[in-house]
Amino acid sequence: MKMIMLCTHHLNSQFKVGSHHIYQYLKDYKTSELKYYSAAITPFHVLNLNQDTLVRIKKSIVKSGDEIVPFSLIAPHNKYPFNHSFTLNKWVKFSNLNKKKTDILYIDNIFYTPYINFINYKKLIFRMNDYYPNLPNWNGNTLNSLLSILFEKSDTILYSAKELYQYVPEDLKHKSIYLPNGVELINKYSILNDIGVPRNKPLIVYSGSVDKWFDKILMQQIAERLPEFNFVIIGSNSNFKSTQNIYELGLVEYYKARSIINICDVGIIPFRIDKYKSLIDSINPLKLYEYMASGLSVVSTKWAEIININSPAYLANNVSEFIEMIKIANSRKQHMEAKNIEYATKFNWNSILNNTLNSEILNTEIT
Numbered sequence: 001m002k003m004i005m006l007c008t009h010h011l012n013s014q015f016k017v018g019s020h021h022i023y024q025y026l027k028d029y030k031t032s033e034l035k036y037y038s039a040a041i042t043p044f045h046v047l048n049l050n051q052d053t054l055v056r057i058k059k060s061i062v063k064s065g066d067e068i069v070p071f072s073l074i075a076p077h078n079k080y081p082f083n084h085s086f087t088l089n090k091w092v093k094f095s096n097l098n099k100k101k102t103d104i105l106y107i108d109n110i111f112y113t114p115y116i117n118f119i120n121y122k123k124l125i126f127r128m129n130d131y132y133p134n135l136p137n138w139n140g141n142t143l144n145s146l147l148s149i150l151f152e153k154s155d156t157i158l159y160s161a162k163e164l165y166q167y168v169p170e171d172l173k174h175k176s177i178y179l180p181n182g183v184e185l186i187n188k189y190s191i192l193n194d195i196g197v198p199r200n201k202p203l204i205v206y207s208g209s210v211d212k213w214f215d216k217i218l219m220q221q222i223a224e225r226l227p228e229f230n231f232v233i234i235g236s237n238s239n240f241k242s243t244q245n246i247y248e249l250g251l252v253e254y255y256k257a258r259s260i261i262n263i264c265d266v267g268i269i270p271f272r273i274d275k276y277k278s279l280i281d282s283i284n285p286l287k288l289y290e291y292m293a294s295g296l297s298v299v300s301t302k303w304a305e306i307i308n309i310n311s312p313a314y315l316a317n318n319v320s321e322f323i324e325m326i327k328i329a330n331s332r333k334q335h336m337e338a339k340n341i342e343y344a345t346k347f348n349w350n351s352i353l354n355n356t357l358n359s360e361i362l363n364t365e366i367t
Contacts, residue, residue, distance in 0.1 A: 002033040003104040004119065006112035010038040010056055011067050015209065016254040017286065018129065018160065018181055019108050021349040025357060027066070035102075037068045039109065040075040040095055044082075052251060071096050076111040078137035085142040089114055113146040116153065126150045127158040127179065131167055134279040136212050158356070161305045163282040179356050180309075182349035183289035190259040197232055197247040202330050205264040205296075207234040207257050208287045213280055214238070215272035215301070219246070221319050222270070226326060234260060258290060266329045267291030269300035270322070281305060288313060292344035295337035297329035312339055 003026065007019040023036050041060045045053050060069040072095030076088050092114045105121035107113070110132050116124065132147055133140035151157065151172055158179040159165055168176045197203065204226075206219070216238055223231045223243045231246045234257045240246040252260065261267065269287060271280050281304035288311060291298050298313040299322060300306055306315065314325035329336075 001104065002102045003035070003106065004100060004102045004121075005034070005036045006105070006107040006109050006115065007036060008039050008109045010059060010069055011036060012055060013038075013052065014251045014254055014257065016184075018127070018179075021182065021184065022106070022127075022353065022357065023066075025350070025353045033102075034066050035068060035100075036066050037070065037112070039111070040070040040072040040091070040097075042072050042075045044074075044077075050251075078135070083138050085139065088142055088146065092118065107150065110143065110146050110150065113149050123155045124153050125156045125158065126154040127160065128164050128167075129160045130279065131164060131282045134276075134282075136276065136279070161282045161284040162308045163305045167282075177356060180347065180352065181284045181286040181289065182347040182352045183286075183293045183344050185293055185345065185348050186255075186258055189262045189294075190256060192256075192259055192263060195232075195260055195263075196249065197230055201228060201230045201245070202266070203232055203264040204229050204266045204268055204326060204330075205232045205234065205261055205291075206268050206270065206287075207261055207290065208269075210235040210238050213272050213276040215270045216240075218270045218272070218301070218319055218322065222268075222323055222326070225319075225323055229326065229330070232260065232264060258294070261291060261296065262294040264294075264296060265333055266326055267296040267298045268322075268326070269298065269306075271301045271303065273301050273303055277303065284309065289344050289347045292340040295333075295341050297333055297336045297340060299325045299329050312336065312343055 005019065005023060009015055009017055011020065026034055041056050056069050059067060060071050072091055074082060074087050074094050075091050076082055081087060088111060097115055097118065099118045101120040104123045104125065105116060105119055106125045107116065108127040108129055133144045135143065151169055155175065157168055157172065157176040159168065159176060160179060160181055162178065165176065220240065220243060223246050227245055229245065233246065233248045234252050237248045237250055240248060269285060273280060284305055288298050300313050300315055302315040302317055306313065314329055316322035316325050
């Protein structure tokens with residue numbers, strides 16, 4: 001069986017997301033021919049070089065294994081003119097992507113929608129991870145048109161959050177399946193002698209994308225009002241230089257990040273609900289499962305999907321509640337450790353994928 005995956009993050013990205021786990025699951029099951037495409041690289045990427053971009057450039061030039069990082073003169077990006085409808089609909093024609101033939105086409109990167117017209121496939125599986133028209137700095141109508149194409153062409157629609165089900169058209173709901181985010185359970189973590197953060201205070205950790213919906217103001221207020229804690233941010237730097245108890249580690253390799261989480265005391269998710277509620281409401285919190293897999297209690301702002309998953313997390317409505325809940329979570333960490341691990345174990349990626357991919361992909365007859 002041949003399969004092509006059209007995704008966003010390259011396979012060695014510091015952010016390990018659902019598509020990576022799906023790829024690895026299929027690889028372990030020895031899918032006969034599996035090709036993984038991540039987001040395209042363009043000449044404009046040299047204007048903002050970092051370690052991750054350098055890796056992607058190298059992968060685009062030196063092709064190896066199952067992974068393909070396409071090159072294109074232009075590609076979708078959340079800044080004008082790359083977020084214009086012309087780019088979103090025509091970028092494939094400016095790329096080195098060519099016609100392909102496969103049994104199963106899997107897509108979770110909506111910007112690859114124009115490319116599916118160049119692929120001869122027998123079955124299309126679309127995994128919806130966000131409600132894309134609510135993404136900041138994009139034209140919602142343009143993204144909605146891409147989403148509508150994927151809905152119509154898909155044989156199976158997978159959705160990662162229960163809140164996303166409402167966006168699946170009524171006449172297509174019968175072919176939709178809930179496939180939530182999960183966590184890779186790690187039996188042995190790396191021993192870390194020095195992570196560049198003093199260990200004389202409890203460690204409160206945030207690991208993940210520091211994007212527009214990360215609430216920097218809330219983060220700053222929490223740290224300033226809790227000087228008895230040290231705060232660790234694993235992700236791109238946000239310049240909290242004036243706050244002495246915030247330590248930004250930058251982008252960190254995935255398994256090292258998980259090892260850092262493992263020596264912390266409380267995990268936090270400070271998202272900006274006031275401005276990005278419509279987007280955040282449909283996020284199934286991958287980092288919550290990663291925190292809890294290490295036994296950490298989680299303090300988070302409150303949104304629809306995090307309520308839906310019914311976790312033991314502490315959910316705050318405002319900065320005062322967030323601060324108080326961090327104190328409570330830290331004081332009860334030993335009492336809650338086993339309960340947190342038990343909850344995360346129910347979201348083991350292998351179990352989740354066994355239940356869905358076996359029926360939708362591995363045991364599918366392709367004619």
